[in-house]
Every structure is written in C-alpha cells, then in structure tokens.
Amino acid sequence: MAKDYYKILGVNKNASPDEIRTSFRRLAHQHHPDKKGGNAEKFKEINEAHQVLSDKEKRAQYDQYGSTFDQAGPQGGAGFGGFNGANGFGGFGAGGPFGGGFSNGGQGFEFDLGDIFGDVFGGGARTRTRTRTARGADIHMDAELTFKDAAFGVERPVSLYKQVACDVCGGNGAEHGSGVKKCKTCDGQGQVITNQRTILGTFQSASVCNECHGAGKRPEKACKHCGGNGVIKKHSEFSLKIPGGIDDGETIRVGGGGESGAHGAAPGDLYLTVHVKPDTRFERDGFDVRSTIKISFPQAAAGDEVQVDTLDGQVKMVIPEGTQPGQVFKLRERGIRQLRGSGRGDHLVRVEVSVPKKISKRQKELLQEFESLS
Numbered sequence: 001m002a003k004d005y006y007k008i009l010g011v012n013k014n015a016s017p018d019e020i021r022t023s024f025r026r027l028a029h030q031h032h033p034d035k036k037g038g039n040a041e042k043f044k045e046i047n048e049a050h051q052v053l054s055d056k057e058k059r060a061q062y063d064q065y066g067s068t069f070d071q072a073g074p075q076g077g078a079g080f081g082g083f084n085g086a087n088g089f090g091g092f093g094a095g096g097p098f099g100g101g102f103s104n105g106g107q108g109f110e111f112d113l114g115d116i117f118g119d120v121f122g123g124g125a126r127t128r129t130r131t132r133t134a135r136g137a138d139i140h141m142d143a144e145l146t147f148k149d150a151a152f153g154v155e156r157p158v159s160l161y162k163q164v165a166c167d168v169c170g171g172n173g174a175e176h177g178s179g180v181k182k183c184k185t186c187d188g189q190g191q192v193i194t195n196q197r198t199i200l201g202t203f204q205s206a207s208v209c210n211e212c213h214g215a216g217k218r219p220e221k222a223c224k225h226c227g228g229n230g231v232i233k234k235h236s237e238f239s240l241k242i243p244g245g246i247d248d249g250e251t252i253r254v255g256g257g258g259e260s261g262a263h264g265a266a267p268g269d270l271y272l273t274v275h276v277k278p279d280t281r282f283e284r285d286g287f288d289v290r291s292t293i294k295i296s297f298p299q300a301a302a303g304d305e306v307q308v309d310t311l312d313g314q315v316k317m318v319i320p321e322g323t324q325p326g327q328v329f330k331l332r333e334r335g336i337r338q339l340r341g342s343g344r345g346d347h348l349v350r351v352e353v354s355v356p357k358k359i360s361k362r363q364k365e366l367l368q369e370f371e372s373l374s
C-alpha cells in the first residue's frame, strides 16, 4: 500500500494550505534527525507528504489518483528517488542526485533541506549548504560575562579538545616523504557519477567518492600519525576577543574556529553564545545604562552634588535646584560601547526623592516654618 500523505501530516483531506504548512512545521520540528529523539525515516515521510500536499498541482494529482500515486508511475521500485527524477522533486531517496540521502552522516541531507528549513530553524548554521567534502563540525560554546565585560568587551582564554589538522602531515594525510596523488576512483573529481536506468530514461546521480571522501586526491602512503585522515584530536588553546556591546543571548561566530575537516576539507565554525550576569546597580537599555538614585527632599529642592555608580566607577553628578521626583539626568557617553560603530551610549540616572518616615520635633518645626513661607 502506498502512503496516505494526509494521515502522515495529521490533517484531513480538506485541510487548507495554512493548516498543512503549520502541521508540517510542527512535525518536522518534532522528528528532525538533528534533534534528540528525531527520526530520519519519519522526517523523510513528512517531507515527502509536504512536497506533494503543499503544491497545488501535485496535490490535485494526488487527490485524483489517491494513494496509488507514488506507485502508479513506471519508476516503482525507485521510490521517491525515482519520483524525483520524473517530477523534479527534491531528492530524498537513495537514488537522489546527492546520493546517500539520510544515511551518510547527514551530508546530502543538509544540502537537500537547506531551503526548506530556512524558515523553520531561523536560518544560520543549521541550514548552510554543504560542500561536497564533509566540512569539519561546528562547535557551540557558552560564556558568562559580567555586565561590565559585556559593556566594554573582554578577551577570554578558550581551551578546546577538538579535531585539528594533523601536525605531522599538515592535514593532507600523506606519510612524510610520500606525496598525494589524484584519486583513481573518481579521477580527481571527488564524486562518482552513476547512471540509473529507468523506464523513463537514464538519470545521472552523483555521490561522494568513497575512496577519497570527496577530496579528489589521496595520499600515496597514509600518514601514521593520523591514519591518513589528516586530522587528530588535540587540546587547542587560544584567546577569543568578545566585542564590547554584546548583549545577553547574542552569539558570535568565529569562521573556521570549529573542528578541522578530514581529508583536507574546510573547518567548521565556532559559535559562542554570551550570557550576561545581571548587575543590581545597572539596567541595560540598548547601549544606554539606566540606574536610580535616591536623594532627600532638601537635596531635590535646594540642589546638591552627588556621586553616582557608573561603568567607569563613581562619577560626580549635579542635582540642580528644583529637581522633581522621577526626573532623569543624562551622563553622556558613560554607557555601553556600541557593538557596531564607535562611541558609547549614555548613562541615564533617574532620581527618586525619599520622604523620611521619622523626623525629630525640630525638623518638624522647620518644615512647618518652610511650609508657611511657601
């Protein structure tokens, strides 16, 4: 029996395109193979169903021919891969143009789904199109910063145990003294083209060369240190400059800072997500800092000079005569460094006027005298 695409997406036959899309997104999230508990088979099925039901024409065709649709074609046994050839669908099957599909460590898989999942995962690293050779893995890290470090930037030592280029062969995987030769299996192309004959004609499909893993060349004699892969696991230490102005939850990307790729492939990226510890004195507002000070009624009425905590330490601030409760004063350029561009934000000080809960007899007399003069 062929598949019931409506059932797979959990919608009824009259579902609107919106309903189909919503349901697809939910299920795709749930079963995405990159996720814990994800299920590649299920995911593939959901995609297959979505490919058909989200397309007006294909959906109509499917509705007409019902559940026999994907078996009706002469491509039969080729499954969705054959389907792809005939209808121009993305290749999910093993016979698809990118080979391997879901089974080869996700290589073909990311390539296929880049566009589809751009919106689901919000773009960025997950949806990057893969090159033919397996790029090194990305590394994700977290760093906790103080409010001040986030405001001004800080240099952090990083210690990682990661895959790096082999320091004996320099990453090409060849034993010292021996060279690198063109891969015979793929004739240096890094991929192997196979012709697939179906009733509809012959389709070409390319897959990554098993012999050279897409590099197109192979070491004459494998390096003993790395076994010919060109990479080893090693502690690597470096310092990372975190720019001033970065905010809580923001991520910086260090291109090429991830794991080195095997067989001379490009390295992955390093992603560092910043968590900023709150500071009880300050509140962030864009690149401005906000704080509150308490002054007395006489200070507010007659004016005074006070010390205010800022990112630069204590700073003198003038309270002018007649300051009102809730009034905000600006300390120019005492705020957070602009993440992009130059200069700093401001420090905005809100003034609270405290009313004493207890006063002496003498104070009361004076206030009453003051009141009588107003």
Ligand SMILES: [Zn+2]
Binding pocket: 166, 167, 168, 169, 170, 171, 173, 174, 223, 224, 225, 226, 227, 228, 230, 231
């Ligand atoms: Zn080596």
Ligand SMILES: [Zn+2]
Binding pocket: 183, 184, 185, 186, 187, 188, 189, 190, 191, 209, 210, 211, 212, 213, 214, 215, 216, 217
């Ligand atoms: Zn090859």
